[in-house]
Amino acid sequence: MSVDTYRSAPASLFNRLEPLLARVSKPVQYIGGEVNSQPKAFAETEVRWVLMYPDAYEVGQPNQGLAILYELLNERDWICAERSYTIWPDLAALMRAEGIPQFTLENHLPVAAFDVFGLSFSTELCYTNMLESLDLAGIPLHAADRGIDDPLVIAGGHAAFNPEPIAAFIDAAVLGDGEQAAVRVSELLRAWKAEGRPGGRDEILLRLARSGVAYVPSLYDVTYSPDGAIEAVRPTRPGVPERPAKHTLMELDEWPYPMQPIVPLAETVHERYSVEIFRGCTRGCRFCQAGMITRPVRERNIETVGRMVEAGLAATGLEEVGLLSLSSADHTEIGEITHQLADRYEADQVSLSLPSTRVDAFNIDLANELSRNGRRSGLTFAPEGGTERMRKVINKMVSEDDLINTVAAAFSQGWRQVKLYFMCGLPTETDEDVTAIADMAARVIETGRQAAGTRDIRCTISIGGFVPKPHTPFQWAAQADPDTIDRRLHALRDKIRADKRYGRAIGMRYHDGKPGMIEGLLSRGDRRVGDVIEAVWRDGGHFDGWSEHFSFERWVACAERALAPYGVDLAWYTIRERPHGEVLPWDHLDSGLDRDWLWQDYQDAVGGAEVEDCRWSGCYDCGVCPGMGTDIQIGPTGRSLLPLTVVQRTA
Numbered sequence: 103m104s105v106d107t108y109r110s111a112p113a114s115l116f117n118r119l120e121p122l123l124a125r126v127s128k129p130v131q132y133i134g135g136e137v138n139s140q141p142k143a144f145a146e147t148e149v150r151w152v153l154m155y156p157d158a159y160e161v162g163q164p165n166q167g168l169a170i171l172y173e174l175l176n177e178r179d180w181i182c183a184e185r186s187y188t189i190w191p192d193l194a195a196l197m198r199a200e201g202i203p204q205f206t207l208e209n210h211l212p213v214a215a216f217d218v219f220g221l222s223f224s225t226e227l228c229y230t231n232m233l234e235s236l237d238l239a240g241i242p243l244h245a246a247d248r249g250i251d252d253p254l255v256i257a258g259g260h261a262a263f264n265p266e267p268i269a270a271f272i273d274a275a276v277l278g279d280g281e282q283a284a285v286r287v288s289e290l291l292r293a294w295k296a297e298g299r300p301g302g303r304d305e306i307l308l309r310l311a312r313s314g315v316a317y318v319p320s321l322y323d324v325t326y327s328p329d330g331a332i333e334a335v336r337p338t339r340p341g342v343p344e345r346p347a348k349h350t351l352m353e354l355d356e357w358p359y360p361m362q363p364i365v366p367l368a369e370t371v372h373e374r375y376s377v378e379i380f381r382g383c384t385r386g387c388r389f390c391q392a393g394m395i396t397r398p399v400r401e402r403n404i405e406t407v408g409r410m411v412e413a414g415l416a417a418t419g420l421e422e423v424g425l426l427s428l429s430s431a432d433h434t435e436i437g438e439i440t441h442q443l444a445d446r447y448e449a450d451q452v453s454l455s456l457p458s459t460r461v462d463a464f465n466i467d468l469a470n471e472l473s474r475n476g477r478r479s480g481l482t483f484a485p486e487g488g489t490e491r492m493r494k495v496i497n498k499m500v501s502e503d504d505l506i507n508t509v510a511a512a513f514s515q516g517w518r519q520v521k522l523y524f525m526c527g528l529p530t531e532t533d534e535d536v537t538a539i540a541d542m543a544a545r546v547i548e549t550g551r552q553a554a555g556t557r558d559i560r561c562t563i564s565i566g567g568f569v570p571k572p573h574t575p576f577q578w579a580a581q582a583d584p585d586t587i588d589r590r591l592h593a594l595r596d597k598i599r600a601d602k603r604y605g606r607a608i609g610m611r612y613h614d615g616k617p618g619m620i621e622g623l624l625s626r627g628d629r630r631v632g633d634v635i636e637a638v639w640r641d642g643g644h645f646d647g648w649s650e651h652f653s654f655e656r657w658v659a660c661a662e663r664a665l666a667p668y669g670v671d672l673a674w675y676t677i678r679e680r681p682h683g684e685v686l687p688w689d690h691l692d693s694g695l696d697r698d699w700l701w702q703d704y705q706d707a708v709g710g711a712e713v714e715d716c717r718w719s720g721c722y723d724c725g726v727c728p729g730m731g732t733d734i735q736i737g738p739t740g741r742s743l744l745p746l747t748v749v750q751r752t753a
Contacts, residue, residue, distance in 0.1 A: 109251075112144070123193075127192055128368060132193065134206075137365040140183075147182040148292050150184075151216060152185070156188050156221050156231035157231060159187045160370045164376070166376055167222050167224075167280060170360055172185065172364070173363070174284070184208040184209060186235070187207075189234075194234070203238060204235050204238040219256070221257050221258070222257075228646075229267065232268065241253060244270050250303050256274045256276060257274070258280050260391060260392055260395065261625075263348075263572055264627075264688040264691070266627065266631075267628070270319075277317060279348075281351050281357050282349060282351060287316065290306070314346065317346040318342075321339050330668065332686070334685065345692040347692040347730070348694060350694075355402055358410050360414070365420070375411070375423050376426050377407055377424070379426065379430060379433050380432075380433055382397050385432075386497045387497055388575040391574050392428055398733060399734050400735040401435075403741055404439050426458070428458055429459070434736050438738075440454055440471040442742060443743070454472050459482065459483065460483070464481075464508055465508075469481070481517055483508070484498075485500055486498045488535050489535045494711070502542060513559065514554065516554075518558055520560075524564070526567055526568065526591055526615075527568040527587050527615070528568045530708060537597050539563055539594055547604045547608065560608075564611045566618070567582070567584075567587045568618070569581065575701075577626070582615070584614065584615030584616045584618070586615070591612050619672070620657045623675045627687065629687075634660050638660045641656055694724075694725055699724050
């Protein structure tokens with residue numbers, strides 16, 4: 103095996119870091135050494151990755167996407183992949199004072215010594231964390247200032263479908279599924295280095311772009327109209343694609359990752375072994391970017407799920423298995439999967455969970471399988487809209503009667519609490535649509551008391567502000583301003599408090615409208631918004647996803663200053679309705695979805711027309727399957743979890 107001759111193995115930073123850990127909160131987050139972590143000899147590999155979810159360890163460590171990439175990259179003996187997370191402010195201040203740069207967890211090596219710095223963004227509010235980590239690593243903030251020895255900064259995750267606000271800071275973005283793309287990036291880097299790094303940094307970026315593996319923003323020129331809107335986005339070099347396309351991984355059974363996920367030493371937001379049972383969603387919820395950009399639906403078969411669960415539990419010792427997808431109960435074999443897994447692990451007291459479940463795909467038989475070991479947590483559903491009219495607008499085809507019938511059955515079988523998720527600020531929404539949530543919650547309580555024969559029934563409603571997202575039918579919609587969001591939520595709160603009969607049994611959790619306004623700026627922004635992100639970071643802003651660190655006032659002030667030279671402002675990016683003909687910042691990036699179909703679905707939404715799920719009905723021409731050369735992959739397969747050995751419990 104040839105080794106990298108361009109980068110010498112850096113020294114570990116741990117001896118310098120260790121004395122600082124006694125002075126910070128949660129020092130265990132920084133020491134590494136977790137079960138299933140894979141430290142490799144830096145000098146014996148040819149391509150080196152740092153994988154980062156740009157948030158604190160407790161949020162980033164359970165991230166499924168990075169867990170998958172970490173395992174499949176490290177399977178190759180010529181690649182090493184190490185992890186890094188955004189350093190909490192207490193330790194970051196000490197590191198700056200001592201001159202210690204951003205480090206990896208496996209070997210505590212400087213991030214700047216690696217070939218690729220890969221960041222996964224599921225939320226745009228992490229953008230300032232990226233700048234904080236780049237600066238702490240000693241990597242130039244702007245891609246244009248980086249040299250041949252600086253890492254390639256590559257963005258992925260759902261937010262990468264509009265990477266324009268961070269275009270100045272990243273070298274490339276990978277759209278869609280990352281498994282094959284990460285391997286291809288590594289192969290291109292390996293070949294370029296073996297050739298002697300010809301053409302320098304410019305050449306490797308050209309290869310990434312021309313191969314179709316990644317979108318390279320620096321190879322595209324953006325022009326603007328006098329009214330501030332984008333005029334055109336064009337490639338500046340021959341061979342660079344006009345519309346870079348997303349990656350779609352077919353045959354998920356051939357990519358059974360992760361099977362040996364890292365077991366954290368510190369407490370994290372999820373303490374479970376997660377298995378993705380299918381990818382994609384065709385329910386057609388108009389607000390849901392994840393459902394739109396991950397099409398088509400691709401299921402793992404029951405045998406693969408069984409093998410992954412067996413390997414994952416053996417490797418981790420965890421006691422909960424999460425069966426993940428955007429709507430897990432929609433798997434065509436979900437009944438067989440839950441029943442047979444419950445049989446297999448009943449004696450081991452392993453619990454099963456479906457973190458994402460639709461009311462109309464849920465039944466009590468399924469619920470009983472999930473709670474067979476005696477752990478019976480609350481049920482969670484997401485009607486999203488408080489009235490039938492709103493649910494038609496967003497294409498969430500769940501009736502209130504469906505919900506009531508489901509919870510009645512659940513309460514009669516021993517459940518005592520249910521959590522309901524809603525959004526506020528949806529297109530065409532009125533005050534009455536929001537306050538109607540209280541009526542639904544009251545009906546749930548009343549139904550539960552009747553079904554269970556007890557008053558000990560709880561319903562918690564959780565409400566978030568709606569943010570229009572790229573590549574969805576609502577990408578043109580005006581966002582509700584924070585004052586409107588707050589006024590409607592306060593009216594709902596007051597209505598619940600005034601309900602003497604049911605109000606005390608209803609819990610309400612909500613976020614004010616201000617963070618959503620900034621998320622809207624970052625979600626639908628263009629390259630000019632990068633000036634705002636940098637200004638906020640330079641003013642001390644990061645960890646904006648944490649309420650104790652988020653400052654709406656800082657964002658507003660920085661946006662006003664940074665955007666003024668361009669003749670646009672915060673309201674222009676957020677509460678403004680876009681016309682059909684306007685060039686959107688992400689129009690040159692191909693998610694597979696036909697733009698005219700998205701527009702028509704938006705018009706259907708305003709008219710209250712619903713669209714069926716194409717898994718069970720005919721194709722309605724969203725564009726993904728013919729445009730991407732893909733197809734829906736669903737069962738049933740008729741397979742089972744064999745060999746199945748049920749362990750009999752002894753008295």
